[in-house]
Structure formats: C-alpha cells, structure tokens
Amino acid sequence: MVVTGLLLGAALGFVMQRGRFCVTGAFRDVWIARRTRWLTAFFVVIAIQSAGVFALQSAGVLTLPTSNLALPAVLVGSLLFGVGIVLAGGCATGTYYRSGEGLVGSWIALGLYALFASVMKHGALAGVNDSFRAQRVEASTLHGSLGVSPWVLVTVLLVGTGAAVWWHLSRRKKVAQLPARHTGLRHWLFEKPWDPFVTAVLVAVIAIAAYPLSFATGRESGLGITTPSANIVSFLVTGDLDFARSWSVMLVLGILVGSYAAAKGAGEFKIRVPDARTTVRAIAGGTLMGVGAAWAGGCTIGNSMVQTAQFSFQGWLALLFTFLGVGLGARLFITSHRRTGALTSPAPAAAAQPARV
Numbered sequence: 001m002v003v004t005g006l007l008l009g010a011a012l013g014f015v016m017q018r019g020r021f022c023v024t025g026a027f028r029d030v031w032i033a034r035r036t037r038w039l040t041a042f043f044v045v046i047a048i049q050s051a052g053v054f055a056l057q058s059a060g061v062l063t064l065p066t067s068n069l070a071l072p073a074v075l076v077g078s079l080l081f082g083v084g085i086v087l088a089g090g091c092a093t094g095t096y097y098r099s100g101e102g103l104v105g106s107w108i109a110l111g112l113y114a115l116f117a118s119v120m121k122h123g124a125l126a127g128v129n130d131s132f133r134a135q136r137v138e139a140s141t142l143h144g145s146l147g148v149s150p151w152v153l154v155t156v157l158l159v160g161t162g163a164a165v166w167w168h169l170s171r172r173k174k175v176a177q178l179p180a181r182h183t184g185l186r187h188w189l190f191e192k193p194w195d196p197f198v199t200a201v202l203v204a205v206i207a208i209a210a211y212p213l214s215f216a217t218g219r220e221s222g223l224g225i226t227t228p229s230a231n232i233v234s235f236l237v238t239g240d241l242d243f244a245r246s247w248s249v250m251l252v253l254g255i256l257v258g259s260y261a262a263a264k265g266a267g268e269f270k271i272r273v274p275d276a277r278t279t280v281r282a283i284a285g286g287t288l289m290g291v292g293a294a295w296a297g298g299c300t301i302g303n304s305m306v307q308t309a310q311f312s313f314q315g316w317l318a319l320l321f322t323f324l325g326v327g328l329g330a331r332l333f334i335t336s337h338r339r340t341g342a343l344t345s346p347a348p349a350a351a352a353q354p355a356r357v
Contacts, residue, residue, distance in 0.1 A: 001213075001216055001247070002245065005214070005249070006253060008206060008209060009250060009252060009253060010257045010261070011206055012251075012255055012258060013096065013256060013261075013262065015203055016199075017100060017101065017262035019198075019199025019202070021196075021199050021200070021203060023085075024085045024088075025038055025094075027322070027323050027327075028326055028334075031326065031330045031331070032334060037168050040161070040168055040196075041196040041200040042304075043161045044204065045305055047154075047157045047309075048200075048201060048204035048208070049208055049309040050153075050154050050157055050309040050310070052205075052211075053222070053309055053310065062212065065220050066140040067140060068138055069313045071135070073135065074296050076292075077291070077292045077293065077294065078292065078296045078321035078322045078325060079322070079324060080288050080295070081288065081292030081299060081300075081322055082321065082323065082327075082328065083325045083326075084285045085300070086285070086325075086326055086330055086334070088106075088289060089109070089281075090109070091299065091301075092225040092226065092301055093300070095110045095113065096256060097255060098259075100255070100258070101260075104271065104274055105272075106282070108274075108279060108283060109283075112282070112286025112287050113229060113289040113290045113293070114232060116291050117226050117227075117291075118229075118230035118234050118237075120291055120294030121230045122230065122234045123234075129295065132295055133295065142311040143311050168197075217247040219247050222306045224248050225252055226290075226293040227248060228246065228249040228252045229252055230294070232244070232249060281333070292325075296314075296322075303315050303319065303322070304322055
C-alpha cells in the first residue's frame with residue numbers, strides 16, 4: 001500500500017511544478033507587490049480540502065485525530081520557518097519540486113532542511129525539541145472551542161474563498177502568448193501556462209486523496225513533508241528500515257520523481273549552480289526551515305494547508321506566523337537589498353529584477 005504514496009507524490013510534484021505552485025511566492029507577493037492572486041489560490045486548496053476531509057469523516061471513512069496546542073513552539077517555529085523559506089527561495093514542497101528541476105541551490109536547502117529536521121526529531125536536539133513542544137495549552141480545534149459543527153466553518157471558508165476567486169477572475173486581463181509549438185495533450189500539459197486556480201483545485205484533490213490512502217497504511221494524517229524528510233536522513237545515517245518503510249517517505253520521493261518528469265517534459269530541467277550569495281542563503285534557509293518546522297509541528301503543507309483544513313488552532317496560528325515570517329524575511333533580505341542596490345548601482349534603469357519564485 002505504501003506505493004500509493006509514491007504515485008500520489010509524483011502527481012503532486014508534477015502539478016506543482018507545472019503550475020508553479022509555491023506558498024513562499026504566494027505569501028511574498030502580498031508583502032512585496034501587494035498581490036493576492038496566489039494567496040487566494042492557496043486558500044482554494046484549503047477550502048476544497050476542508051470540504052473533502054470533513055465529508056470523508058462524516059461518511060465514516062476516517063476520524064481526524066486531535067491534540068492540544070504546543071503554543072510557544074508553533075509560534076516561534078512558524079516564524080523561523082517563514083524567514084527560512086524566503087532565504088531558501090521556496091517552501092518545503094517548492095524546494096522539492098525545484099530540486100527536481102535541477103536547481104543545485106534547492107538541493108542544498110532541501111538537504112539542510114531534512115538534516116536539521118532529523119536532528120531536532122531524532123538526533124542530538126531531540127530533547128530540546130520535545131521539551132519546547134511539551135509546553136501546551138488546552139486547545140485543539142476552532143469548531144470544538146466554538147461549540148459548532150465544522151460544516152459551519154467549512155461553509156464560511158468556501159463562501160469567502162469563492163468571493164475572492166470571483167473578484168480576481170472579474171479583473172483578469174488577457175495576456176499575449178507565444179504561438180503554440182505543440183498540439184493536443186502535450187500542449188496542455190507541458191507548454192501552456194497553468195492557471196493558478198486550476199492548479200489549486202488539482203492540488204486540493206490530491207490533498208483529499210492523501211487521507212484515505214495514508215489512513216489505509218496506519219498513518220492517520222494527510223499530506224506531510226517534514227517528518228518523512230527527517231526520516232530519510234535518519235535512515236541514511238542509521239540504516240534502520242523502519243524510518244524508510246512508510247507511506248509519507250514514498251510521498252516526498254514521489255514529489256521529486258513527478259517534478260523531474262514535468263520539468264523534463266516542458267524542457268525546463270537544467271542543472272543550475274548558484275553563486276556564493278545564493279548558496280549561503282540556501283544553507284541558512286534550509287537550517288531555519290528544519291528547526292522551525294520541527295518546533296511548529298509541520299511546514300506550509302502539514303500546518304498551513306492540511307491542519308488549517310481541519311480547523312486546528314495549530315494550523316491557523318502556523319499559517320499566520322509563517323506569513324509574518326515571510327514578511328520579515330522579505331523586508332530583511334529582499335526589499336532592503338533592492339534599496340541598497342538602487343543606491344549603489346551605476347545604471348539603475350538597466351538593473352535586472354530577481355526572478356519570481
């Protein structure tokens with residue numbers, strides 16, 4: 001049954017690479033360009049996934065586990081993670097699918113992210129991690145605390161997100177495109193740019209499918225990136241197959257396979273070696289991602305996308321503080337750098353802008 005994790009991960013990696021779906025870019029666009037299109041697409045994933053997972057629970061297919069909130073660890077960890085993904089140039093899944101495209105900087109960030117997540121969960125700093133996460137408050141889910149059906153919150157989320165999507169679609173402008181080089185399925189899969197909202201719907205469907213497939217193997221959760229990444233490192237160091245024989249490990253390996261296939265099919269795969277500055281940022285970013293995700297109990301997928309769909313306090317607080325962390329990171333490492341460059345560049349009009357992530 002664990003092979004379903006590999007297949008689902010490959011589908012996720014393919015969709016995210018072709019759709020350029022990265023939470024870092026979605027959050028950063030708000031802070032730097034005051035654009036909310038990709039943030040709205042991210043909420044489309046949460047809203048549709050939420051409806052799907054509570055429908056599965058209502059049908060008796062699964063029962064969502066709950067736990068009290070590790071409040072200090074979630075807040076501090078999510079803030080650090082937000083800063084880290086700005087430095088790394090992508091969130092956890094963004095780093096995975098960019099690794100599949102051949103970006104050596106993403107390989108570095110991904111390796112450090114997995115390494116420090118393993119150190120925090122299974123290694124020398126496991127005691128520090130466990131002690132910090134042991135500081136909990138009695139709070140689990142929003143609907144539980146409010147004493148209402150989760151379907152009330154699902155409805156509010158669907159209506160609010162639907163209104164935001166309608167607003168964006170009503171203001172969409174036509175963009176000129178190059179003539180198509182291919183026809184049929186190849187054109188639609190590998191050449192034509194994917195719409196953010198179509199991509200979001202596909203990601204949501206994959207996220208919903210993750211629940212019954214994962215539950216069938218005894219893992220009672222949806223999509224997750226941090227723990228399986230840490231487990232891969234632990235397996236490589238110890239040789240203990242218990243770390244590797246899991247649905248979630250197959251999931252993250254599948255993301256690499258799917259993103260490589262997507263990049264190769266679109267002609268976007270190329271080994272690209274970063275400069276010294278980007279390398280240092282990738283090292284720092286990957287380290288902060290690993291430590292932050294371990295403290296927070298998840299990354300932008302496990303917390304900000306999956307736990308939010310379950311209306312857990314952990315998910316929504318992690319989403320907020322990761323968003324704030326991205327804002328802090330953008331101010332420290334992007335906008336301040338641009339201002340400095342504008343003051344020192346001899347030809348500001350010809351200065352190239354960094355590529356959008």
